[in-house]
Amino acid sequence: MKFISVVLTVFLAVSINKSFGQDELFPPVGSCGITNIEPKESTRIVNGIAATPHSFPWQCLLVGFFTNGTAKHYCGCSIISPRHILTAAHCVVDMKNDPDNVRIYPGLHYFSASTLIKDNGLPCREIFVHGSYAASSLNNDVAVLRLKTAVQIDYEKTAPICYPLATNADAVKVNEEVIATGWGSMSGSPNRTSAHRPTELMQVRLKHVPNSQTDCKKLTSILGFIDQPAKMCAYGEWKSVCFGDSGGPLIRKRTTNGGQTYYEQVGIMSGTIDCSFTKPMPDIYANVRYLSKFITDSVKKSP
Ligand SMILES: *[C@@H]1O[C@H](CO)[C@@H](O)[C@H](O)[C@H]1NC(C)=O
Numbered sequence: 001m002k003f004i005s006v007v008l009t010v011f012l013a014v015s016i017n018k019s020f021g022q023d024e025l026f027p028p029v030g031s032c033g034i035t036n037i038e039p040k041e042s043t044r045i046v047n048g049i050a051a052t053p054h055s056f057p058w059q060c061l062l063v064g065f066f067t068n069g070t071a072k073h074y075c076g077c078s079i080i081s082p083r084h085i086l087t088a089a090h091c092v093v094d095m096k097n098d099p100d101n102v103r104i105y106p107g108l109h110y111f112s113a114s115t116l117i118k119d120n121g122l123p124c125r126e127i128f129v130h131g132s133y134a135a136s137s138l139n140n141d142v143a144v145l146r147l148k149t150a151v152q153i154d155y156e157k158t159a160p161i162c163y164p165l166a167t168n169a170d171a172v173k174v175n176e177e178v179i180a181t182g183w184g185s186m187s188g189s190p191n192r193t194s195a196h197r198p199t200e201l202m203q204v205r206l207k208h209v210p211n212s213q214t215d216c217k218k219l220t221s222i223l224g225f226i227d228q229p230a231k232m233c234a235y236g237e238w239k240s241v242c243f244g245d246s247g248g249p250l251i252r253k254r255t256t257n258g259g260q261t262y263y264e265q266v267g268i269m270s271g272t273i274d275c276s277f278t279k280p281m282p283d284i285y286a287n288v289r290y291l292s293k294f295i296t297d298s299v300k301k302s303p
């Protein structure tokens with residue numbers, strides 16, 4: 001079995017090199033959404049649990065730096081192709097014209113202050129923020145980053161997540177299980193000092209709830225949102241994402257007709273109000289499927 005999986009890895013690594021720089025913008029199913037290490041199953045633990053290292057190889061960390069090299073803020077992100085990273089607009093909008101100071105850390109599991117060294121991160125070449133992104137309502141909260149140099153995809157620590165267009169995906173169903181991952185605050189406090197951050201990547205299993213659901217509606221109105229199709233809600237009882245998880249992927253597991261399982265990104269962590277867990281509330285994500293035209297166009301502009 002082990003031998004087979006090694007062969008498969010090599011095969012995929014070769015096939016993905018072949019498919020890029022040619023006509024395919026995104027890795028097709030078979031080259032994306034694959035993890036060598038199966039993520040942990042559902043749990044009932046409050047606030048999510050530490051992920052098995054590298055079971056979400058598309059997850060990356062995004063750090064914005066001041067010119068003097070001090071970290072300014074951080075977010076989650078995901079690898080959608082070797083040269084393209086998906087994140088939330090609100091994570092990069094203030095640094096749109098300063099791509100070199102936005103650094104991407106792929107293949108990471110442990111997180112500490114020493115992680116935030118500028119030279120260790122991959123610099124961006126271009127930052128595409130959705131033209132109708134609205135900071136006040138977090139509508140269209142999506143950005144695509146074009147890296148200066150490609151991420152080394154090894155299908156162990158790094159792999160691209162499937163992008164819905166590559167899989168011709170149908171919309172997420174109500175109550176369908178989705179998984180959010182990130183290094184966000186665990187205390188419910190927006191304090192970004194290390195005392196409040198997890199040291200490992202955390203995962204939480206949630207359910208998709210419709211925008212019309214009462215708690216989702218309440219949340220959107222508290223945040224000054226209206227029910228906008230570029231947003232979607234996910235909910236877990238006493239589970240939530242939090243500050244610093246922003247920009248990270250919300251994914252679901254799918255199966256091809258041939259029985260192959262893979263993961264596909266459905267949302268981008270955008271807003272939350274109750275990560276202090278005082279009462280269960282859903283979180284808001286940018287709806288990747290709805291925003292796919294912007295994502296595809298950005299990749300086409302800078303393949
Ligand atoms: C770097 O610059 C920022 C913003 O000007 C400042 O807040 C920070 O203290 C500086 N860090 C160092 C080490 O000089």
Ligand SMILES: *[C@@H]1O[C@H](CO)[C@@H](O)[C@H](O)[C@H]1NC(C)=O
Nearest residue numbers: 189190191192193194195196
């Ligand atoms: C953040 O947490 C650190 C360490 O616990 C503390 O020293 C600091 O005062 C806190 N900052 C804010 C703004 O609460």
